[in-house]
Amino acid sequence: MPRVLLMVGTKKGAFLLDSDQTRRDWSVRGPFCEGFEVRDVSFDPSDGALYAAAASPWFGPAVFRSPDLGATWTHSSEGLTYGDDGPKLTRVWNVTPAHGAVYAGVEPAGLFRSDDAGTTWRHVEGLRQHPSTPEWGPGLGGLILHTIIPHRSDPDRMWVGASAVGVFETTDGGASWTARNRGVRQGYNPGEPGEVGSCVHKFARAAGTDQTLFQQNHCGVYRSDDGGAHWTEVTGSLPSEFGFVLGAHPRDPQTAWVIPLTPPEKGRLMPDGKAAVWRTRDGGGSWERQSNGLPQENAWLSVLREAMGVDTLDRPGVYFGAQSGQVFASADEGDTWREIASYLPAIASVDVAVIAG
């Protein structure tokens, strides 16, 4: 029987939540990576390893690896540096295994690659050699590379996203990059939107294609049907253009989930103190509010950019975690929800893996 593993990164380490495919009962393990702030935890299906993107106020940034689903962990930051004369690397924000390598997105924004399962790292220099680099500036969360989407079949092709900078694509293994922000509003910029300066919060690839991408931006929700070359706004009826997370359905390219939040000046909270996830079934053409089982009174929750996961079971499960430590789960694509953990530290990330039994 398949096992469902929910990987939760928090301000105070990582936690693992285990269930079977019914997703009714969950057990919590952790904390792992104690003392480290964990911004992302990923599962590598090629070898069953877990990777955690971590940083400690004392010991600096590191990528942790567990070869045995959390029983034991090692860590390394060898090579995670811009050099003695470069900017100081402060945090790892994303770790993504793909095509036999592991990629790490870091702060200040940049991309690193490991070809030995996270033991050593090398800088993918081409990204920070993009001509726009002098224009890069931090958002409130910092100058962070938080999203990495490798192409499904082409190991030389990849998209990355950095807050207040935008989406970039490489087709040559990281040697050169193209900004992919056309069509995305920059409401905080009084001039015309620039090639960069787009505050992407999270983007995800639609099922079964490398052409369709969904993006939750500081300024709305967008879809691209040409690999990011052009974006079309699909914010539509959402109660706020602002939000962080975005989850895509594993098989239906028209289905995705977002969690609208109040704008920054109003706190980045669930609108009206009523928790809700919003789902589209038509590629962003329309949105439906999903709140059955979520708290609807004084629920001033905030959900950060990495804190939504979608599993791959026949009826996909959707999960999100709040900065106030709750994890909510739906085993029916968001139709109904349950709180499955209540008192974790501030949650930064939620990822999920279905592991063959």
Add this chain to the structure above:
Amino acid sequence: MAEVRLPTALVTLFPGTPRRLDLAGATVGEVLASLDALVPGIHDRLFMAGPAIRDHIRVFVDGEAAEIATPVSPRSAVDVVLAVSGG
């Protein structure tokens, strides 16, 4: 050889590492390089690019605040301490 004393939180990251070790080196940097030779990877937990001691790590030699270049004698005690920080 200087006596080096390490914080629990640091040695916990490297299972099997003792909290007290006798290590060679004429400066703090050299002593902690000797430590890294015994415990690969521990240098990256204490130093950042520059190289510089991490912002929230403090090193003392014979009770006095020290930097990378601070001299260490064979009879010195080198304490690596976590700064009061976090939340």
